[in-house]
Amino acid sequence: MSYQALYRVWRPQIFEDVVGQEHVTKTLQNALLNQKISHAYLFSGPRGTGKTSAAKILAKAVNCEKAPVSEPCNECDACRGITNGSIPDVIEIDAASNNGVEEIRDIRDKVKFAPNVVPHKVYIIDEVHMLSIGAFNALLKTLEEPPKHVIFILATTEPHKIPLTIISRCQRFDFKRITAQDITGRMARIATESGIQFEDSALTIIARAAEGGMRDALSLMDQAVSFGQEKVTVEDALTVTGSISQSYLNKLARAIYEKNIADTLQVFEELLYQGKDATRFVEDLILYFRDMLLYKTAPGLEEAIERVMLDEAFRQLSDEISSEQIYEFIDILNKTQQEMKFSNLARIYLEVSLIKLCETRIKNQSSTHADVHQLVEQIEKLQKEVQELKTNGVQHTESVNKQPAKKASRTGKGFRAQTGRINDILKVATKQDLNLIKSRWGDMLVQLNERQMRSQSALLNDAEPVAASTNAFVLKFKYEIHCQMAMENQKFLEAISSILEELTGIGYQTIGVPEAQWNTIRESFIQNQKASSTEQDEATEDPFIAEAKKLVGNDLIEIKD
Template sequence: MSYQALYRVWRPQSFIDVVGQEHVTKTLQNALLQEKTSHAYLFSGPRGTGKTSAAKILAKAVNCERAPVNEPCNECLTCKGITDGSIQDVIEIDAASNNGVEEIRDIRDKVKYAPNIGKYKVYIVDEVHMLSIGAFNALLKTLEEPPKHVIFILATTEPHKIPLTIISRCQRFDFKRITAQAIIGRMKLIIDETGVECEDQALHVIARAAEGGMRDALSLLDQAISFSQDQVTVEDALTVTGAVSQGFLNKLAQAVMEKNAAAGLEYLEELLFQGKDPARFVEDFILYYRDMLLFKAAPKLEESLERVMLDEEFQMLAEKINPAELYELIEVLNKAQQEMRWTNHPRIFLEVAIVKLCQLERKGAPAASADLQPLLHKIEMLEQEISHLKSHGVSVQDEAQPVAQKKAQRSSRKGFQAPIGKISEILKQATKNDLMGIKSNWGEMLNRLVHNQMRSQAALLNEAEPVAASSNAFIIKFKYEIHCQMAMDNTRFLDTLSNTIFELLGKRMQMVGIPDEQWQKVREDFLQNQQDGDAGEERSNAEEPLIAEAKKLFGDDLVEIVD
């Protein structure tokens, strides 16, 4: 193929071209000039941040005919041969497909041979965390004391999977995510060189979608160039990345602020008609309000914004909304995002979330002037009447306060309330053997639920566990309150669960669910009551010898026991 992808054509050939990793390139350049290169390096970091590119540049620098240099010349035969892969002294190994002991033993046998042309033989092992434990053990001694002409460079995106014995034998360099501004600067350089027309805002959209990876950014840019006609526009970039346009988010935020649910649902319908993913849209909308919150807190930190661009409409919306409202908006959207993960119809939860956002009470919003004047007049008249009554010796009590407190307490009760009475009765009769009987059949019960076409209901029990059981009932503790409520409100699920337990244990048992937070309090209260009861029983038993001694001294007829 004559055409090559942008990320391949523009792969860095010198340390100065490695964007956003100055802490790594500066250290390596100093080591090259001082001829203090190590025998083994570990490059770790997210994908597309320059790990393999830096490894090849280092391999060229140590073998360059002009060494010692802080940059490879890319002109000598050695540098050109390493770049095009014709020199066998630099060996690139994909550990994902060569992860066995035999492949590593082959490397271990060949390292003793001197390089053909260059000064060093360099082994670049990509995705080294994919090696098996046996392969790591085979590499261990060679990595610690290789021949003087061998350098190992290990690259990985998951350093936590590498044994510490390997890490301790390497110089470790952590590559960080590249900032959006650095990615934009690199893309502008490429566009200027290639002569492609591209809007600046389109580059911002691509840089945000790349999430710190230069390779991802160049792949999206390549795709946007192919999609566009004469010029890469913002709409082209949004289409390629699958993101929602800033103007659309501004319009929806305006509808939420004006409490216009009809307009909000209309915009949502337009979005879904365009084929946008509801889950991706919710994430974009959360990031939109998150960026608005950060903008209000620190307007100058534009680099910290994840999703938005500071256009005039966004800034006007940010001025009209206060942080307390933003907290509520983010909380509603976050809850909707969690619920959408457990359903086959995410659109319904998305529509409900938009309606909820439009119906939230705005905190700190001033009352309308037309309604305010009559209200102030009534307050003034009431104050005059109260002062008149007090002047005549009449005491005025605020009787509305207890009622208001009671209503507030009643309205504050939300969520699932576990049946404390049933749970206490089960705990009184609970035994360890009954609980072990439930636990020993728990895994089989989950498998049967899956076979009975109740996979989603069985998923509710993945993070639940039985914590107490009696002969005819048992208690299940759920990690999340929403899972507990969904399970306890599903009659079909409870019947199927009861039948499954009957098949496994041969008896009918009632299931009672309780969220983790409520379980901790119920358990502590029950144990405290048990301790108080045991203490009382011990006191009564301690009195019996005294009574017996009194009867022995004075006789049964003269001793009167008063409780």
């Protein structure tokens, strides 16, 4: 094949081409000029940040015919031979496939032989953390005191897996992730010299998707060039990287801010229809609100913004939304991201979190003034009622007590559990009935999946039976929306009852309750039971003893049979 990938064609050939690693290249250049080259180096850092490229450039620089130089000339026979791999004195070893003791012993035996063509023999061992313990031990002594003509350069992405005895014998250089700005500049230069037409915003999207790796960025640009054929556009970059368009994020954030649940879910459905990944969607949304918070609190740090472009829609929404609201958005999305890692139902978690975002209270200035005004009116009203009470006596106490009772009768939004039915079950519930259902619960879930009800049975992932009588049981759900979806699906409830009847021989009725409401109902039931038992004890007490307690008190009476 005549075509080569961009990252291979444009592999750095001098230290100046190694982008974003000035702290490494500057040190190596000074060491070359002052002829203070160490016998062993360890290059560590994320993938695609220039570790192997820097190792080859160093190998050329120490063997360049014009040495000492800070950059290889790439014109002499030594430089060209090392570049095309024809000089046998620069040996590249892949430790992932040559990780045994025998391979390292072979290196140890050949190290003592003088180089054939160039002044220094250079061993570049890539992914050195893949070596076995025996191989590290075989390398140890040679690495500490190699012959004067030998240089070892070890490269790894996981330095914590390398023994400290090896690290202490090397000069260590930590390569860092390359900034999106540096990646964009390098890609623009490569595209210009390669004759590739592009949009600046498209390169920015690719650079951010590369997550600090230049090789990943060039691979994505290669895909975008092939996808778009004539020009790398923003749409091509979004398609190749799987990122979400800024316009969609602006539309989604606006709908969330305005508490428009329908529009929020509609935008989300459109993104899923386009094939966007749910995990990537959450990450992009978190970065969007992170950048908005940064723009609001530190507008001068535009270079620190990672995801968004500062268009008019973004600036306008940033001015309207409060920082406290953004904190809450990020917190909800972060919890959702963690929960999605352990679930196969990422879509449900996302829909629930988007609804939560829409239902959060917006604490802007106008609402604060409205709340203060309403509070002042309530205080004035209470003061007036207290004054009337003092003037006219106790007659107005009824009117004072009526208003709270009226408020308490209002029903809130969302699912309301059947409190009366649950209390009836609790009165006759036994541990034996509950254990019977729990012992068959796993078999019931398996049969649900076999009946092609996997999406419905997923609602029971965070549900568990908490009380049972002879013909009904209480099913507690962690999330209210899951409880509502399950209890409104009559076919689903009939399937649960039918399977449990097959497994236990009893046709149970299922009563669902969200976890928060269950805790309240259970606590209220326990208190009522205690109160009724106390009343029964008082009713059965000896009248003579009761009269004695009234006369002299409980402390002075001692009751003996």
